[in-house]
Structure formats: structure tokens, C-alpha cells
Amino acid sequence: MGVLDTELRYVWANDELERLGGVPLAERLGRTPHEVQPMLDPDSAEAVMRRVLETGEPVLDFEFTGRVRKAPHQHHAAAASVFRIQDAADRVLGICFMVIDATDRWRSRERLALLSEAGERVGNTLDILHTAQELADVAVPRLADFVTVDLFEPVIQGQEPTPQSPRRARTLRRAAQQSVRPGVPESVARIGQETSYAPGSPVGRCLADGKAHLEATLAPADSPWIPDDPERAAKVAEFGLHSYLSVPIRARQTTLGVVGFLRWQRSDPFEEEDLELAKEVVARGALCIDNARRYTREHTGALALQRSLLPRETSGSAELDVATRYLPAGSKEGVGGDWFDVIPLSGARIGLVVGDVVGHGVNAAATMGRLRTAVRALADMDLPPDELLAHLDDLVTRFIDEDSSGDRSASNALLGSSCLVMNLDPVAQRCTMARAGHPPPALVGPDGTVRFMEMPAGPPLGLGYLPFETTEIDVPHGSLLVLYTDGLVAGPEQDMEAGQHKLSGILGRGGDDPEAVCDDVVAELVPAKPRDDIALMVARACAVPQDRVAVIELDSDPAVVASTRAEVDRQLADWGLDDLAFSTELIVSELVTNAIRYATGPLRLRLIRQSVLICEVVDGSSTSPHLRHARTTDEGGRGLFLVAQLSKRWGTRYLPTGKIIWSEQELAAA
Known part of the structure; x- marks a missing residue:
């Protein structure tokens, strides 16, 4: 307890206040709280005291933080209740305040707040590096002044980390870092660079035993590993780094990397309580990083599978100049089943095929491979497009029946898939086509006119209740045929008709180079992260002389x-x-x-x-x-x-x- 006069100068303090603040009564008398404890947030405390002095309304459980002279290196919190003192004649004599040490309560609240913030801010994406940066950002400056996140190289690629000998230097890759200073000058490595740690360093020991390590003071006498790492020793000396926490990133019994916490601006060293808090924050981030790693592995595998199933060569022939683009979805669903193919046919004819499988992921990519293989086999039979689609529809129906007793994910990807088949005859300069629920192709004439083919839509594959019909059109020398999937022209922000109108405007600008046309279409119609897979094929027809x-x-x-x-x-x-x-x-x-x-x-x-x-x-x-x-x-x-x-x-x-x-x-x- 303490008593202040109307000028907020000490006139009395009890023994507990002397012990709590580390300032005896003799040094307090006649001085203001700001003069007694200049590091204990005196401005806000004195403002509350003056308001109570003026209004007479008491303030209960007012909390303020800072450092006291008894322990200047530690952060403390206090809760005060302030009352005005009046005599029998209602003359104001001063104020009385009662203070309790609220440091434990304040630290617990800050701990819960940091953990809550970590839960909200870390893991908002399935990108490994972005998640690592979120983990570094959330810890600065509330827990540390400088934070590094290092991961094993296979983890960044989406793979399981490979075992390393604990007796050798550990090599990781800097995934993220953050500092209270702009530009992170304390770091010895930039993001993306490799960084090595000696076996005896905190990180080396941390990775060897899978446990967090605390070095309250960073000094050569207490940290024998510092002289063996001259580059880091220089940073320690330059910025006054004085306390270090190293916490392993472990998820599902696997160590993925390590997080380093350092202090230099805050004078108080890390304590065991800080270590426990850091371990909880890293544990939450570790699960998010591992989820991102697993997603990256599946996404990379599905993308590799899909690219391996797509044709490697789409040059067609001397009478057909073909350019293609495949753009995987940038959403969390992963890759899908969009595909295209260029098939040499008899009689100098060329088959152009584009299709779209429902869904995303490995099942969609595998289903796409089944359909493309089936189309290739049916094309070798020299079937017209409508008959080819009819056989393909029957095949899809059989696939669905086979999958009906087991995993339905494959049949779900098959049912409702779309396909467009086009046979181009450069000798007759004619094109025969049919489609199964697929967007119609566009034809750009030699004079630059653009039109979308008017042809029966046909039912999507697997439904089997309507026949497919063939449409024939003339394709003069120099014409462009544009085949695409619905992800190019349709989405949540626009319907297909509006997307086709935009596509028509781009195609109508002229130009007969399929590669340049593909680049223009992708640049203007495809967002940075498309929500759906996109397959695009532009073919320039050349008549056989x-x-x-x-x-x-x-x-x-x-x-x-x-x-x-x-x-x-x-x-x-x-x-x-x-x-x-x-x-x-x-x-x-x-x-x-x-x-x-x-x-x-x-x-x-x-x-x-x-x-x-x-x-x-x-x-x-x-x-x-x-x-x-x-x-x-x-x-x-x-x-x-x-x-x-x-x-x-x-x-x-x-x-x-x-x-x-x-x-x-x-x-x-x-």
C-alpha cells in the first residue's frame, strides 16, 4: 500500500511495497511514482491517479506493466486499486493505492494470447515456406527479437527428411526468419540458402536428441560452440545477442527442422517458462508445416502423374502447327483431370482431343490417363468422332460399374467427364467433330473472324442416354482451331458466355502464331492461381499442296x-x-x-x-x-x-x- 499527497508525492508506503519495488521508504518520500520507478509505465499510472484525485471515483484492479528497480531485466505487471482520501470536511488530502503483483497472471494471459494468435495466424495456407514465415512472424517481438526457421531440404520438397549422422554438422535450409530490425541484419543466411550447425551447437544437440535447449546467456565461457562458428560469433558480438532457445520442429514422431529464438533488444534472458511457451508455439506450427509438406508431396505427385500422362509431343504434322498449355489449379484441391492430345490418323489426318475429368487430385489424374489411353486405342480404329465418343461412353459406364462395389472416388471422377474429339483433314480442308458435354471450339478464319462452332452438346460421359452427333465444317488454309476446357472461360466470377466473349476478343486481334496466341490468352484470362485446371490447345491448319x-x-x-x-x-x-x-x-x-x-x-x-x-x-x-x-x-x-x-x-x-x-x-x- 502507498499514500500520495495532492501533488502525487509519496507520504507513506508499507513494507510490502518496499519489497515489491525494491525501493525503501526513505527514498520514496517526497517523490512521485515516475521518479521512484521510471521504467514501470508511470505515465498511465499517474494519469489514473490524477483522474481519481479530480473526480473522486475509485479505480479498481487497474493493470500496468514495466520493469522495477529491484529486477530491471525482467518484465513485471501490477494491478492497482486507487481511492481518494478526504477529511471530515471533505477536503482532498491525496490518494491511497493498493498494489498486488500480477506478473504471473499477466504472463499467463500473454501466453494464452500468443498461443491463440499462433493458432489463428499459422497454417492459413498449405505452402511450406509461407507457413514457416507465419511461425517466425508470430513470435516477434512478443517472445523473441530474432527468430529463424530452418528445415531439412527434403521437407521443403514435400518428402520425409533423410537421417543424418549426429556426429557431423547438420545442414538445413533457411525457410523463414524475422527480426525487430528491418532486413533481419542478425541473420547469417538468406531465405532459401543452406545453413550448417556444428554438432555441439544448440541446434546440433536439438536435432540429435529431439529436445528443446535453453542457453540463458550467450558467452564463450558458457557456450563453447561459439568460437567454432566464427560467422555466428561475429553476429553475436555485433548485435549483443545474449539469450538463445532452440526448439525442434517435430510432427508425427519426425523432426522436420528447428526454430531458433534469440534476444538482444530485450535485456531479460529466456527462462524455463519461455522455453515451455516456445515449445507450444512450435508444436502448433510443426503440425501445420507437416500438413503443408504432406499436401506438397501429394500435389507434386499428382502433378507429376498428370504431366506424365499428357502427351510429350504435340507437333501434329507438317500440315498442323500446334501449341498447348496446361495450367494446374492453384487452389487447395490440387491438380485435376484436364487433358489434351494430338493423334496422327490415316490419310494425313490429325485427331485433336481435349477433355475434362471431374474433381481434383490423384484420382482425377489417374482417371484422365485411363480416358486418354482409351481415346488413343479407339482412334487407332479410325472411328468417326461420334462413334468414338459412343464407345468411350460405354467404356466409362463399365468403369463406373466396376468401381461401384469399392472406392467410389474413381467413379465419381469418371461420371460427368467431358470430351471433344476433332478429326482434321488437311487434304480436303475439312474438320469433323463431336463433343460430350464439352465447351464448343472456336474457329479463327484467315480473315480474323472468330466464331464458336454451333454443334450438338452431347451428354457428358457416363450418362449414356443420348446419342452423339457429328458436325462437319470447312477449315481453310491458315485457320486457327482453339480447343479449351471450361476452366478457361467459366468460374465463380463469370459465366461461360461472358468468358467466351472475352476469349473471342483476344482471338480477334489477329496473329497466326499458335504459341503467341496461347501466351495472350493465358496472360489475359488466367488468374495467378486458377481455381480449376485449364487445358488450352491452339492449332493452325495448313492445307496439303x-x-x-x-x-x-x-x-x-x-x-x-x-x-x-x-x-x-x-x-x-x-x-x-x-x-x-x-x-x-x-x-x-x-x-x-x-x-x-x-x-x-x-x-x-x-x-x-x-x-x-x-x-x-x-x-x-x-x-x-x-x-x-x-x-x-x-x-x-x-x-x-x-x-x-x-x-x-x-x-x-x-x-x-x-x-x-x-x-x-x-x-x-x-
Whole structure:
């Protein structure tokens, strides 16, 4: 207790106040609280006392903090109740105050506040480095003046940390740091740099035994590791770092790194109570860092899986210049199942495919791989787009039925997936397409006009209640075909129609370089962190020159085989492909002879010189020849075997009025 006069000067204090403040009564008499304890927040305390003196209204349990002369290196808190003293004639004589030491209560409240703040501020994202920085930020300046967060390199990559020998220096990577001084001048490493700690240092011991360590005073006599680390010793001397806590970042029985707490501005050293508080703060941050590490591992794995399932080569052919972009989602859901493909087809045609699998994560990426493989297999059968989608829909339905008794995550990713299939014929300069619940493609004409294809939407895959329909359009030389997934044009902020309008504006600016068009579209339509996966494909169609296509009409007479061989020889000579004359003669003889003997007219031979030499024989029969291995006693059955041996690939493509048997030869030999 203490009594002050109307000038707030001490006139009396009891023994407990002397003991609490460390100032005897003789030194207090006639002096103000500010003069007695200048470090104990005197301004706010005296303001409260003057208000009580003027108004007469008592103040109860007023708390103030600071340092007292008895222990200038420690922070203290006191709770005071102040009353005005009056005599019988109501004359104001001064004030009386009663003080209790509230340091323990104040520290407990500050401890809970710091832990609460750590729970709110740390772990708001699933980014490892951002979470580490949040952990460093929350501890400065309330617990320490300088904080470092170091993690093992595999942890930053999302992997489990590899064991290290406790007898060797520990190498970690600086993930985050914070200081009361701008620029963190106390640090010996920048964020992202490697930093090593000797085995005998607090961090080395901390990582070796997995326990937190307290060094109340940093001095060579008390810290023998300091002389062995001259770079850190220089920082200790330069900034007066005097107290150190090292706390391991442990989660699920694994040490991920270490957090260092240092003081230099605050004169009081760390105590055991500070160590316990630091351990609780780091424990909360460790779980968040480990969650971010696990997410990073899954996200990286899913992204690697998806990229491995996407085509590595999308150049198409000499008649198609293709540029693609795949942009994974920047949201917490992770990567999704958007995909694209460029498939070489027979007859110099190219298949363009783009699809979107429902959901995100590994299941979506794996489902995308299943669909892309199925589309590739169906495309090799030379099916038209509507039939390909019908077979793909049946396949998806079977996949869903297979998954119905087990994990539903795979079937959930399959059901409702969308797909667009487009077959481009650069010889006829026409395009055939069909879609299953997918956004329509855009066509940019040679004159710069932009239009979105009007075509039946078709049901998404797996529903199986409506047929798919084919649409055919002309694609002049120099046109751009733009295929995309809905993540490019639709989102929470805009509907698909508005997004397509923006896309149309970008495409209408001109430019025929697919790479430049992709860059412009991504720069203007895609946010920094897209909420959904985005797949974009821009293809510039180039017509096959007519002088590289030769068509020969054939009669159903075996005598035409010889004249056809001669005409083929002349055409190959004009193209400078004399080295392929012999093999091409054999192929043409076999295919034309089979068409005359087993099929019906009209018959036609077409040669196309592209990156390969294509031979096509068209007839009016729907019967397909079969390759077989003839026995030594058979008189026939070796023709198609020779065709297969001489060709890079061969096959049959059906038409509404017949079929085409085709063969491709490499031009490298020529």
C-alpha cells in the first residue's frame, strides 16, 4: 500500500511495497511514482491517479506493466486499486493505492494470447515456406527479437527428411526468419540458402536428441560452440545477442527442422517458462508445416502423374502447327483431370482431343490417363468422332460399374467427364467433330473472324442416354482451331458466355502464331492461381499442296495393275522418291489386286506425299482383309504380310459407301 499527497508525492508506503519495488521508504518520500520507478509505465499510472484525485471515483484492479528497480531485466505487471482520501470536511488530502503483483497472471494471459494468435495466424495456407514465415512472424517481438526457421531440404520438397549422422554438422535450409530490425541484419543466411550447425551447437544437440535447449546467456565461457562458428560469433558480438532457445520442429514422431529464438533488444534472458511457451508455439506450427509438406508431396505427385500422362509431343504434322498449355489449379484441391492430345490418323489426318475429368487430385489424374489411353486405342480404329465418343461412353459406364462395389472416388471422377474429339483433314480442308458435354471450339478464319462452332452438346460421359452427333465444317488454309476446357472461360466470377466473349476478343486481334496466341490468352484470362485446371490447345491448319496428292481412278480389270504401277513410278520420280519405287510397287500391286478380286467398284488409288508416303486404295466393299501367316504349302495369303513388312503402319478405314485400305512408308530411306 502507498499514500500520495495532492501533488502525487509519496507520504507513506508499507513494507510490502518496499519489497515489491525494491525501493525503501526513505527514498520514496517526497517523490512521485515516475521518479521512484521510471521504467514501470508511470505515465498511465499517474494519469489514473490524477483522474481519481479530480473526480473522486475509485479505480479498481487497474493493470500496468514495466520493469522495477529491484529486477530491471525482467518484465513485471501490477494491478492497482486507487481511492481518494478526504477529511471530515471533505477536503482532498491525496490518494491511497493498493498494489498486488500480477506478473504471473499477466504472463499467463500473454501466453494464452500468443498461443491463440499462433493458432489463428499459422497454417492459413498449405505452402511450406509461407507457413514457416507465419511461425517466425508470430513470435516477434512478443517472445523473441530474432527468430529463424530452418528445415531439412527434403521437407521443403514435400518428402520425409533423410537421417543424418549426429556426429557431423547438420545442414538445413533457411525457410523463414524475422527480426525487430528491418532486413533481419542478425541473420547469417538468406531465405532459401543452406545453413550448417556444428554438432555441439544448440541446434546440433536439438536435432540429435529431439529436445528443446535453453542457453540463458550467450558467452564463450558458457557456450563453447561459439568460437567454432566464427560467422555466428561475429553476429553475436555485433548485435549483443545474449539469450538463445532452440526448439525442434517435430510432427508425427519426425523432426522436420528447428526454430531458433534469440534476444538482444530485450535485456531479460529466456527462462524455463519461455522455453515451455516456445515449445507450444512450435508444436502448433510443426503440425501445420507437416500438413503443408504432406499436401506438397501429394500435389507434386499428382502433378507429376498428370504431366506424365499428357502427351510429350504435340507437333501434329507438317500440315498442323500446334501449341498447348496446361495450367494446374492453384487452389487447395490440387491438380485435376484436364487433358489434351494430338493423334496422327490415316490419310494425313490429325485427331485433336481435349477433355475434362471431374474433381481434383490423384484420382482425377489417374482417371484422365485411363480416358486418354482409351481415346488413343479407339482412334487407332479410325472411328468417326461420334462413334468414338459412343464407345468411350460405354467404356466409362463399365468403369463406373466396376468401381461401384469399392472406392467410389474413381467413379465419381469418371461420371460427368467431358470430351471433344476433332478429326482434321488437311487434304480436303475439312474438320469433323463431336463433343460430350464439352465447351464448343472456336474457329479463327484467315480473315480474323472468330466464331464458336454451333454443334450438338452431347451428354457428358457416363450418362449414356443420348446419342452423339457429328458436325462437319470447312477449315481453310491458315485457320486457327482453339480447343479449351471450361476452366478457361467459366468460374465463380463469370459465366461461360461472358468468358467466351472475352476469349473471342483476344482471338480477334489477329496473329497466326499458335504459341503467341496461347501466351495472350493465358496472360489475359488466367488468374495467378486458377481455381480449376485449364487445358488450352491452339492449332493452325495448313492445307496439303495439291501437287503432293495424286489420284488414279481404276477399272475393275486385272490388266490395270501393270499400268497403275507404271503411273506410280512416274509420280514417285516427280516427287524425287525413286528409292521407294520398288516397295511402293509391291504395296500398290497387292492392294489394287485384292480390291479388283474381292471388292466392288468404284476403285481409286490415292498417293499423298507428306512426312510419310501414303498409299490409299478405295473400294465399295465393307469386307476387311485380314493379315495371316501363310504356311509353306499355301499358294496365297502372303500379300498383306508383305504390305505390313514394307510399311511403317497400315490399316483399314471404313466409309459410308465402302472402305479404304492404306499404307504409310517412311521417307527417311529416300
